[in-house]
Amino acid sequence: MPDTPMDQLLRRITEKTGHWGRETTLDAMREGFEDLISGGREAALRHEVIGGIPAAWTGAGEGVLLYCHGGGYQMGSLRSHGPLMADLAKAAGVRVLGFDYRLAPEHRYPAAAEDALSVYRALLASGTDPRRLAIAGDSAGAGLALGTLLRARAEGLPLPAAAVFLSPWVDMQARGTSYDSNAAQDPLTQKSKVLAMVRAYLGRGGDPADPLASPVNGDLAGLPEMLIHVGSHETVLGDSELLLERARAAGVSVELVVWAGMVHHFQVFPELPEAESSISQIGAFLRRRIG
Template identity: 45%
Template sequence: MASEQSAAVRAMYERWTVDRLNGRPMDPESWGDLTAEPRGVDYVETDEPGTPAMWLLPHGAAADRVLMCVHGGGYVAGSMYTHRKLYGHLAKAVGARALLFRYPFAPEHVHPAQVDAVTDVYRWLLGSFEARHIAFAGDSAGGGLTITTQLNARAAGLPVPAAVMAISPWVDLELTGRTWSTNAETDGYFYRDFVDGLVELYLGPDGSRRDPLANPLHADLTGLAPLFVQVGSHETLLDDSGMLVDRLKNAGVEVRLDVFEEQVHTFQMAAGRAPEADDAIARFASWARPRLGLV
């Protein structure tokens, strides 16, 4: 059974659903309250990447290895403040510094503004770090951006990173997965009608749900970086992960998929509190360290 601590993630989503259905404003900044503060991690804000950003600096971490972390939030919410603790835990476990940053939100900015902004940050990082020493990490919409940013970077002649860690990546903007219906009773928040509205905000009136830089299930995925996907068995986006992994395998990309039983979307946000989240972070770290050349 899921731990009491991990159940807090679903409880938060249920509160958000009640607020949404009753016309009350949500407080996405409370998302970060799920995560315990990692000890031994310093946070330094900067504008050097060309956008507000935050370095996550675990004590004793390798200075020449970096995680580029892309927070989730449906392309409309989330921030480096909501996610700093989650990615602080990941950076500490890997033993590398990490960079979180702001990217533009819909509906004020529609696709491809988001993937272009993340690609610009990656280009900036390549000015100081070798690609083989950079790993991407992202959750939900940010998990999708870890894939589309590689496609965008490849088109611009940039190298792919050493590895990618994706938490519950949202990639299928056509919403074709069976788990939209089969997991509707266990998810708590990410219902099809709500997510369909997010797609419309993200793409704008002229966007296509089959645009490869928005929906990588329609892209040529050959040559992308090794990918480790984690997803919960109770979430409606479960099939997004399965479809992405299948297409990457068919493209010859090294890929790993771990499905965590009875867990919901981005349950890793309970890092430092829930044993399932801590286990997930540890699995990411043990997988990523050798790919970054860390012993």
């Protein structure tokens, strides 16, 4: 049988990350991650500094989407996620703003959270209408986006009109049974690696149950409407299910879409037809809310 797009992707992931081991430097992993996630694509970004943080815009429109990139709080950048930002901007007809927050272990929690809130606060201060503003992120970036909502609410800042979470990693306690049931199907987020990222991010003695580190543990009442997209083969599928349960219990309007056979943050891989479909659905959601 001919290779499927997923077969080709899994082979590409193995070629890029399969040799990583104890001797692999963090710089090498960061470079490999950027190459894998960007797929060699480059987005046309308009760089500037916002709230003291290096940032970049893509797309055009009245609405604004603040995007938090993934990478386990240790990897990822505007380079790795610029193409996804551009895809979302085109699908939604909005401007997308991404930013390079400080990474662990050089800068542990709450450095990334502080940077995200600084950018959000600066957006509002520049005159961005929160009714035309949404926030989104993938993997750790989704956790950062959700945590930013909690911090913004605690400061009394206006909240955006909507939130979108792609393959969200929002539970640093790693309680989901999907870490075991999907272990053989998701090459990017094995439980041992996830727990190692938790230690690197929080540092020795850090509390993975802290609601501002694991925002699914926070009080979600009053947060904006949420859309969650996740793959059925993801080890972090349980995070999405827990977020859905707790958001609904808090009275938040939330929709969860589980994509059959998809792996972690599949939207960054344009060779997958499901990636385009997911981005199209997310774009339609954002058009209705802020477009």
